[in-house]
Amino acid sequence: MPSNPSMSAAIVAAAESxxxxxxxxxxxxxxLHIEAIRNVCDAAGIKPSDIEGVFxxxxxxxxxxxLGIHPKYIDTTSVGGCSFQMHVHHALAxxxxxxxxxxxxxxxxxGYSNRKNGGKGGLRGxxxxxxxxxxxxxxxxxxxxxxxxxxxxALTRHMHEWGSTKEDFAQIAKVTRxxxxxxxxxxxxxxxxxxxxxxxxxxxxxxxxxIVWPLNLLDICLVTDHGGAVLIASAEKARSFKTAPVWIAGxxxxxxxxxxxxxxxxxxxxxxxxxxxxxxxxxMGPSDMEMAMIYDSFTVTAGITAEMLGLTPRGEGxxxxxxxxxxxxxxxPVNTNGGGLSFSHSGMYGMMLLIESYRQLSGxxxxxxxxxxxxxxxxxxxxxxxxxxxxxxxxxLVLTADV
Amino acid sequence: MADYxxxxxxxxxxxxxxxxxxxxEGKLMLPRCTSCNKVHWYPRMLCPFCHSSSIEWFEASGExxxxxxxxxxxxxxxxxxxxxxxxxxxxxxxxDRMVTALRGVDAENPTSIKIxxxxxxxxxxxxxxxxxxxxxxxx
Numbered sequence: 001m002p003s004n005p006s007m008s009a010a011i012v013a014a015a016e017s018x019x020x021x022x023x024x025x026x027x028x029x030x031x032l033h034i035e036a037i038r039n040v041c042d043a044a045g046i047k048p049s050d051i052e053g054v055f056x057x058x059x060x061x062x063x064x065x066x067l068g069i070h071p072k073y074i075d076t077t078s079v080g081g082c083s084f085q086m087h088v089h090h091a092l093a094x095x096x097x098x099x100x101x102x103x104x105x106x107x108x109x110x111g112y113s114n115r116k117n118g119g120k121g122g123l124r125g126x127x128x129x130x131x132x133x134x135x136x137x138x139x140x141x142x143x144x145x146x147x148x149x150x151x152x153x154a155l156t157r158h159m160h161e162w163g164s165t166k167e168d169f170a171q172i173a174k175v176t177r178x179x180x181x182x183x184x185x186x187x188x189x190x191x192x193x194x195x196x197x198x199x200x201x202x203x204x205x206x207x208x209x210x211i212v213w214p215l216n217l218l219d220i221c222l223v224t225d226h227g228g229a230v231l232i233a234s235a236e237k238a239r240s241f242k243t244a245p246v247w248i249a250g251x252x253x254x255x256x257x258x259x260x261x262x263x264x265x266x267x268x269x270x271x272x273x274x275x276x277x278x279x280x281x282x283x284m285g286p287s288d289m290e291m292a293m294i295y296d297s298f299t300v301t302a303g304i305t306a307e308m309l310g311l312t313p314r315g316e317g318x319x320x321x322x323x324x325x326x327x328x329x330x331x332x333p334v335n336t337n338g339g340g341l342s343f344s345h346s347g348m349y350g351m352m353l354l355i356e357s358y359r360q361l362s363g364x365x366x367x368x369x370x371x372x373x374x375x376x377x378x379x380x381x382x383x384x385x386x387x388x389x390x391x392x393x394x395x396x397l398v399l400t401a402d403v
Numbered sequence: 404m405a406d407y408x409x410x411x412x413x414x415x416x417x418x419x420x421x422x423x424x425x426x427x428e429g430k431l432m433l434p435r436c437t438s439c440n441k442v443h444w445y446p447r448m449l450c451p452f453c454h455s456s457s458i459e460w461f462e463a464s465g466e467x468x469x470x471x472x473x474x475x476x477x478x479x480x481x482x483x484x485x486x487x488x489x490x491x492x493x494x495x496x497x498x499d500r501m502v503t504a505l506r507g508v509d510a511e512n513p514t515s516i517k518i519x520x521x522x523x524x525x526x527x528x529x530x531x532x533x534x535x536x537x538x539x540x541x542x
Contacts, residue, residue: 130413133445137419141412141535142490142504143475143482152473153492160471160518213474213487213513261445261492261502266471 005096006281010238010245011088011399014358015039017108017227020344021187026113028121032227033063033108040104040229045242051231053094053103055087057348058123063106073100080388081295082253084350085395089251091232101234107351108227134259147297148220150260150390152212155300157266159214162315166214169299170205173218173341175321176296178328180338182366182375187222188342205299219299221340221349228351230358246361249284249381250398252277260390267315271308271385274396279310282398284381286310289398291332291360291379292320293353295387296339305385306334309396333377336360350386350395357384361401407529408481414533419446421460426534431465431524433497434458442498465524467493467538470500474513487511493522493538507540517542 017035019027033056041048053073054060060076073094077086084105091103114122128135135141139149158164177200180186188197200218208217231241238245254270254277257263279285292311296302303317311332312320320326326334335341337356340349359365365376380401387394414423425432434446438455442463449456472491475482482488491505506525508516520542526534 131415133419136412136414137445137501139490139502141410142502143409143478143480143485143488144490145475145477145479145482149473149475149490153471153490156473157471157518210474210476212476215473261500266492 005092008096009092010247011230011358012233012241012245013040013044013231013243014355015043020226021224023225029108029110029123033106036227036229051104052100056106057083079393081348081350082386082388082395085386086253095234103232106229109346110225111223111346112225138259148212151298152215154266155214168318170202172299172321173205175327176339176341180342182372183338186338186343221297221345224344224346226344226346244362245402246358247400249400250278250282253395255393269391271305271394274394275309278396278398289383291382292334293357293384296341357382411529426526431463432460433463444499463497466496469520470494503538
């Protein structure tokens with residue numbers, strides 16, 4: 001009889017690459033991976049050779065080779081920004097099965113540097129197969145060029161079906177920016193970190209450049225360089241590191257489609273299914289959550305996901321950010337790092353969600369690097385959602401503080 | 404044909420061939436499951452609803468309705484010359500959904516475009532063998 005993997009493993013350390021954001025001197029995805037893994041091992045007080053499992057959306061064998069280690073569990077699940085939530089799910093299962101005790105989940109992505117390096121160093125896969133259905137019949141035939149071309153359709157449909165407005169969603173960007181002003185490493189922290197940084201208003205979002213109607217520039221995430229890594233360890237080992245454990249109470253993953261042309265309901269994602277799996281494993285529900293880290297590639301991503309996670313009624317996702325509830329000092333903090341909208345987003349944002357969740361629940365969210373006074377919340381539980389592709393795939397975690 | 408400057412899809416010669424053959428004659432051919440009678444899009448080897456492998460092709464009405472849309476205010480390559488233009492998802496009259504660059508709408512005025520508006524299909528010859536489907540608002 002298989003056992004419930006809840007709490008059989010913990011995230012025991014989290015770290016970023018040496019530099020994050022707009023790295024003007026340039027970097028590569030591999031450099032960012034390796035810096036982050038080195039830093040997370042240093043933080044926990046272990047050597048890379050102690051790692052038994054390597055999980056990454058890039059080639060995990062390449063990472064192991066580069067580190068000079070020979071792990072006994074290798075996972076290269078690569079499904080976009082939520083890959084890292086899935087890696088935690090998979091690592092939890094592998095640890096619960098007794099196969100490994102210590103795993104690393106690693107992220108390195110040179111979204112910003114790729115522009116100057118012509119894509120070299122990005123660890124990108126090859127081009128699409130022209131015979132797959134999405135290449136024959138998908139929106140690329142009609143000039144769709146990236147995530148904004150896809151996510152915009154969901155916002156149009158949400159406004160039509162639920163009577164929401166662009167102002168409702170713009171509020172998400174405003175509140176998220178407020179959190180970024182408490183995070184000195186956020187790209188949009190202040191006028192010193194970026195000419196357009198510092199607090200914004202709903203009107204600023206509405207007045208920003210139109211990219212793909214109905215998405216304005218400030219409805220859309222950043223494109224940065226970022227590396228990050230977390231260590232996951234079995235319950236038996238979880239308290240043997242220099243850093244404190246944050247427990248994996250629940251995990252789930254699901255998908256609704258690969259190409260958005262197959263998205264049945266443009267106002268709903270598989271975050272409903274993946275969060276239900278995570279809540280069930282944890283024996284908890286939305287009302288037990290004290291904060292949320294919600295993937296905000298776009299304001300519409302976060303708004304819809306809030307509904308899917310059971311944090312608001314259907315059609316009212318943006319209300320989670322209304323009336324200061326999700327803001328600094330509010331009763332239900334959301335995206336306390338400043339989010340993909342204002343902190344950092346290299347293409348696959350899921351690792352940043354993990355790192356910030358770990359910091360919040362381990363009480364290390366404002367030590368000078370990680371945030372200014374007021375960024376640390378008193379939350380003891382978090383719902384952590386990743387969304388990948390074009391609202392395609394989701395991974396959701398329930399994390400709890402060590403008590 | 405000579406003036407079709409957009410990326411041209413590369414039809415596979417197996418599963419999707421009846422669609423592309425129909426397109427050459429200006430017909431919208433759709434796959435339908437003979438077991439559950441549902442139409443699906445894109446074409447598959449098996450029905451995504453009941454998983455039967457009994458698929459037949461039939462000539463559809465070529466009519467549909469706007470499900471959702473977005474205005475491409477920026478685009479690249481030859482599509483960049485078209486901005487702003489409307490990308491839309493079309494609910495097919497016979498069932499399921501296709502994506503298109505929608506014609507017959509004012510992309511400069513996004514809120515003038517109505518979800519639910521009736522659309523009809525047309526085909527552009529892109530090269531000797533490939534005719535690309537487009538939809539146009541007819542309301």
